[in-house]
Amino acid sequence: MNSKTIMYVAAVFIALTIIMAGLFVFEYSAASSQKTSYNSVKADYQNQQSSVVLNNAYAHWDYIAIENASLLKPQYLGNATLHWIGGPLTGTYTGVQNITSVWNRFFGLWSAVWYYTESPPAVMVSGSMATVTSLNQFILTPYTASIQTQYLNISYSLTYMKENNSWAILSETWHIVGSGFISPTQQFVLSNYVGNLAFSHWNNIAIENNTTVMQQYESNATLHWIGGPLNGTYSGISQINTTWNRFFGLWSAVWFYAEAPPTVTLTGNTANVSADVQFVVQNAANTSQFKYINVSYDIMYYNTGYSTAHGLPEYMIYDETFRITGSNVLSKI
The missing domain is CATH 3.10.450.50 (Nuclear Transport Factor 2; Chain: A,)
Structure with missing residues (x-):
């Protein structure tokens, strides 16, 4: 093969290479364009369906x-x-x-x-x-x-x-x-309602009715008892129930009064009642002896949902602090 023929073959090869490269670029560009177009159509469809679903x-x-x-x-x-x-x-x-x-x-x-x-x-x-x-x-x-x-x-x-x-x-x-x-008037109503729940709780303690006392607690409630022979932290219905039974076992009679109106604070689904409460108790082991127990009381209630019976939230005790701030024997009653 002479040099002229070789040069001719090389020229043809180069030309074919350029043509094939061009075809490849064209096909790739077309495929890329089709993919972009598909993605665009898909996005438009999803946006349209999103609007339908939202409506x-x-x-x-x-x-x-x-x-x-x-x-x-x-x-x-x-x-x-x-x-x-x-x-x-x-x-x-x-x-x-x-x-x-x-x-x-x-x-x-x-x-x-x-x-x-x-x-x-x-x-x-x-x-x-x-x-x-x-x-x-x-x-x-x-x-x-x-x-x-x-x-x-x-x-x-x-x-x-x-x-x-x-x-x-x-x-x-x-x-x-x-x-x-929503309204401030209803907030006032709700504050009174929660305050009444607290008074009901203390009254149930005073009449030493363990059944009604325990009805106000959530199953995972905690009772913090600070001071005296029952000092400790009690979690859950069983422990709290046992603690109140021990308290009632110490006294044959219990009376109470709040030294000032309780303070009720509402925050979202929670309500906090704070009060200084005095309990007057009669010693079960020596019924001629009476004592007073001054308690700084805090009850945290949680709104567990609405009651169909009265149209008000169903507040349950989830945290309670019975802090003894003073106690002594009464010389007379």
Whole structure:
């Protein structure tokens, strides 16, 4: 092969190489463009579906606000589940009929309901599944006390499934994370209510009724007893019950009075009662002897939900301090 032929072959090879490289770049560019276009279409679809799902969620909350179970019912899949956390309706409900029944019970508690979302709900769509999470506040007035205005703060979660080209609720979580009263007047009412609970507690101690004393405690409550033969920290119903029985075993009779009106402080779901209380006790081992016990008292109550009986929060003792600040024998009574 002469040099001229070699040069000709080399030129053809170079030309083919350039052409193939160009074709590769063209195909890669086209594929990249198609991928970008697909991603764009996919993003547009997800955004569009997110809007549809969010509109469904807002419609769901609107139907709750207008207390219309008939409109709520078709929003659920047949095997949907409602998780209700907090308050008298706490439980897990499966199936449309059970869920509708719960909503009717809820509507039976409140004569009026309003709501708003405290921040824009978050929506995630993945294929045929979608979730909506939101912190909502519902404003309500109870049938049993129409002059009251109360609120429920709800951590809300809705799981949707796309079926037959429409989104329906597969799972719903209504989690009460806060509750209380709106108006200052109702705050005053609530303060009196909690104060009365404290007086009831001290009265049950005075009549040495262990059954009614223990009814006010949460199962995980703690009693701090500071001073005297019962000095210690007692956790749980069993230990607290034993401590009060020991106290009642020391005295054949107990009287009490508050040296000044108790101070009640309301903060969110908690209420604190502070008071200086004096107990006058009769020695069980020597009934002719009477003593006084001055106690700096603190009771922490927690709002465990609303009572359907009286339309007020159900406050339970979760922390109590019985601090003895003075004690002596009385020369006369």
